Amino acid sequence: MSDLRSRFAHEPEYLQAVEEVLTSIEEVYNQHPEFERYNLIERLCIPDRIFTFRVSWIDDEGQVRTNMAYRIQHNNAIGPYKGGVRFHSSVNQSILKFLAFEQTFKNSLTTLAMGGAKGGSDFSPKGKSNMEIMRFCQAYVAELWRHIGPDTDVPAGDIGVGGREVGFMYGMYKKMARENTGTFTGKGMEFGGSLIRPEATGYGNVYFLLNMLATRGIDIKGKRVAISGSGNVAIYTAEKLMQLGARVVTMSDSDGTIYLPEGLTQEQYEYLFELKVYYRGRLREFAEKYGCEYFDRGKPWHVPCDIAMPSATQNELDGDDARALLANGVIAVSEGANMPSTPEAVHAFLDAKILYAPGKAANAGGVAVSGLEMAQNAQKMSWTAQEVDQRLKDIMANIHAQCCKYGQNPDGTVNYVKGANVAGFMKVARAMMAQGVL
């Protein structure tokens, strides 16, 4: 860790993600002296390769604009590189390295054959026209296409990249590569996209939560759930929770948080869905329409709730937030976002022995259904929504079981951080050992 810290001192998110995994696997690592001889940790922590490139595109005023763009192929020991693409003004190499690192272990947990990758750009889609988005996506893929393919590297969505962006990127890829085998997931249903992929991360997180609650005999019905974010992950988390009779008491965006102590109604959910998905509006508009409480610039973590599901971005829930949640009696925290809790918050949850699921376990349903999309594309078939949903439930139950197997505490409770890290790591480590020094 100290070696990585001095070599990558300017990459705090990457170091944070690596430190959490290395701390969890210490015990099992020390039982395998062969890992040391093969320098496994260094080879696993440093990405296989990083493509960094300039993307130039033309805005609606005819002005030429330039952004930085990346694709990080982290590890392909268990399958082709696989992971999303993020378009957000904050994107830099540290953030994408942490995401690609996390993706490697997450993908390992899904039981499917996928390695880890991540890509993105500091391009911000906010306020851009459809044509600007299209030109940017095309320019990004004009560079990226030669490094990806159905059996080498399969990108998908993440923050700022949804069905619209994947459609534009896949169209350009297909034209450049002259093949049509589905080298992107999260595609439209008309051209190879899987049913349930848009819902998969949010639904999967709720399925994981149900597995956790079952270990303590707790019913989800009537529980107050604080969600952050109001993008792809947050919206489908809310939808599934409402179907199960839980009360969604908060949603947020980067401007603020709406608070509905009685829970979002079906009508309010439908309005929010339209506002966010079709009009790309702000939650402030929701608060104005319904006259509900709105915390300008505020986060959801200080309202009374039973369950928290952070689903916006990394490090959005800090030590103070965790202590506020615990003081309000939170029983479970299940992460839809990647690394939303700071290390201080994670320790607070672990010390309190609440049900706490790290993103790499709880949000793995998204990439898992991406894996199912790849399988359907390879078969040139599409499965029914019921079939995909059932497979998603089975995969989330399997990930939960792996966490329990490797994360059981002596008192019978489960440390899901340790469980997810050890289970994810051991599969990748064994695959790397078997394939020699590469």
Ligand code: NDP
């Ligand atoms: P979206 O772009 O659809 O939504 C992101 C949401 O988070 C928006 O409400 C956005 O608000 C908010 N947000 C983003 N950045 C910030 C920030 N810096 N501060 C405050 N709020 C912010 O992204 P997704 O829903 O797809 O992704 C959300 C999280 O889930 C990310 O951590 C992602 O890595 C993770 N994830 C996504 C998966 C997927 O399949 N899409 C799979 C697994 C994990 P605003 O609109 O104001 O920016």
Ligand code: 2IT
């Ligand atoms: O963080 C993630 O797992 C994703 N953004 C989804 C990746 C994917 O390939 O579906």
